[in-house]
Amino acid sequence: MNQQVTVRFAPSPTGHLHIGGARTALFNWLFARHNNGVFILRIEDTDRSRSTEEYISHIMEGMSWLNLEWDEGPFRQTERFDIYRDYVNTLLNQGKAYRCYCQPEELERKRQIAISLGQPIKYDGKCRDINMPSSSIPAAVRFKMPKEGLTIVNDLIKGQVIFDNSQLEDLVIMRSDGTPTYNFVVVADDIYMKITHIIRGDDHLNNTPKQIHIYEAFDCLPPQFAHLPMILGHDKSRLSKRHGATSVLAYRDMGYLPEALVNYLVRLGWSHGDQEIFTRNELIELFSLQNIGKSAAVFNPEKLLWLNSQYIMDSDDEKLAEMSLPFLIKKGLITQRQKVDINWLAKAVCLLKERSKTLDELASSLGYFVLDSIKIDPKAAEKFLKVEGLRYISELREALHELATFSTAEIEKVFSAIAERNNVKLGSIAQPARVALTGGTSSPGIFELIEVIGRERTLKRLDEVVSRGIITKH
RNA sequence: GUCCCUAUCGUCUAGUCCGGCCUAGGACAUCGCCCUUUCAAGGCGGUAACGCGGGUUCGAAUCCCGCUGGGGACGCCA
Numbered sequence: 001m002n003q004q005v006t007v008r009f010a011p012s013p014t015g016h017l018h019i020g021g022a023r024t025a026l027f028n029w030l031f032a033r034h035n036n037g038v039f040i041l042r043i044e045d046t047d048r049s050r051s052t053e054e055y056i057s058h059i060m061e062g063m064s065w066l067n068l069e070w071d072e073g074p075f076r077q078t079e080r081f082d083i084y085r086d087y088v089n090t091l092l093n094q095g096k097a098y099r100c101y102c103q104p105e106e107l108e109r110k111r112q113i114a115i116s117l118g119q120p121i122k123y124d125g126k127c128r129d130i131n132m133p134s135s136s137i138p139a140a141v142r143f144k145m146p147k148e149g150l151t152i153v154n155d156l157i158k159g160q161v162i163f164d165n166s167q168l169e170d171l172v173i174m175r176s177d178g179t180p181t182y183n184f185v186v187v188a189d190d191i192y193m194k195i196t197h198i199i200r201g202d203d204h205l206n207n208t209p210k211q212i213h214i215y216e217a218f219d220c221l222p223p224q225f226a227h228l229p230m231i232l233g234h235d236k237s238r239l240s241k242r243h244g245a246t247s248v249l250a251y252r253d254m255g256y257l258p259e260a261l262v263n264y265l266v267r268l269g270w271s272h273g274d275q276e277i278f279t280r281n282e283l284i285e286l287f288s289l290q291n292i293g294k295s296a297a298v299f300n301p302e303k304l305l306w307l308n309s310q311y312i313m314d315s316d317d318e319k320l321a322e323m324s325l326p327f328l329i330k331k332g333l334i335t336q337r338q339k340v341d342i343n344w345l346a347k348a349v350c351l352l353k354e355r356s357k358t359l360d361e362l363a364s365s366l367g368y369f370v371l372d373s374i375k376i377d378p379k380a381a382e383k384f385l386k387v388e389g390l391r392y393i394s395e396l397r398e399a400l401h402e403l404a405t406f407s408t409a410e411i412e413k414v415f416s417a418i419a420e421r422n423n424v425k426l427g428s429i430a431q432p433a434r435v436a437l438t439g440g441t442s443s444p445g446i447f448e449l450i451e452v453i454g455r456e457r458t459l460k461r462l463d464e465v466v467s468r469g470i471i472t473k474h
Numbered sequence: 475g476u477c478c479c480u481a482u483c484g485u486c487u488a489g490u491c492c493g494g495c496c497u498a499g500g501a502c503a504u505c506g507c508c509c510u511u512u513c514a515a516g517g518c519g520g521u522a523a524c525g526c527g528g529g530u531u532c533g534a535a536u537c538c539c540g541c542u543g544g545g546g547a548c549g550c551c552a
Contacts, residue, residue: 011552044552046551050552102550116475117475119476142550158479179550182552202478202545202546203546205546234484267487268487269486293486295481300486300503303503354514425511431512441513442512443514445511
């Protein structure tokens, strides 16, 4: 039996695609690609009250942004309710499931009593053997779990895990309103879609023995299971909103590159020796379930930020320039309609990219390239735009004005000449110039900077500073 | 409470299966130095870990048992 590897990512649309979900999706995707298999997207929306269309599109948008393209789907479970109902009836007819007339309040009361007595919290099986005839009273349907014996899960990551069947309860597979529940539809769909490997968070490990019995009820062989360790927050609790941005799209909006997030996520739990940075193709080639660790990992934003800076440094200038456009607009540094010369912007990006950890940061620095007039940091002006500095700037202005070839090399010569003439260090001229041109005290190399800003804008900014300096003196 | 998973630097991890090559390697962060017109980037170096207790063995991070810590699950949620 040489079945094609088929995996699925099955989020429930009750929230955004978060970091943990994205990693589950990523590992499924990698496993599929590595094995030339099929990656299915399935929306688990059986809980109609909590599922929304908006979340469905957010999830798909997040996956698309990360370039985790799915081969089939999205399938929605709400579209398949009739099929599930037939399945439930089959089990009912075979005596593998039964109607339960217990009321939620009653069950809740029993649960509370069990907790207070320190007893296992488990359905007592009240309706299991009383064989109620079907009636018009709404009833939930429960699956008959074996009462004794062991269920063994051979997990591809965790190894052999043994469960005592006495721990298993008769779970509800169909609510009294006729809608099916998670543990049942997962199995039904995984059978129907011929899923060969279930790769999911290890919070589902305890569901696995229950699901195995449902497979058996349908006379089906369960697929292979691989339970991924969880991602934790800095305080080692489950990653949540409290830990900052957990939505994948929030990272996009903060200026992260999808490749960087993917690279970060894959190293959370998976490793290949000492290698930290992987191309997409390397990941596909090298990925294996065997190299996934067993223990939970703490999400570390600093390392993600570092990876992002690495990816930015390695990115093509023009591509980065294009990508920074939305950030420039968002920051109000350019207008929606403004035409920006991408080739020119790319030159600025080239100077900035090894100093920017995010696209957002890059766009901020791009400000002093694209803006007509800049704001000058008062502290910087205080320090560098005093009499001396302004005098050098005037000299610089004249020399740059006269300069025949406006190139980095020639600009450097201008600076050297002024420094020599005044018998001061290069920094004495470079810092005032930097403040005048960028508004602050840190920037790329001053010569390259001037070349890219261009003669016209450079002269204008130097003039502004000089005239302002004279005014403040009075 | 019951069940399940898990345990190497602050964090991600290599090493664990098949004990000696581990005076435990890499990366992020951090500290110092170098480079330098600023800020970065880069280079070099430092601090920093096998949770604890018992075994087994000539020898244990690695195998076994217990403890402790952490996480998860126990819904007519998924």
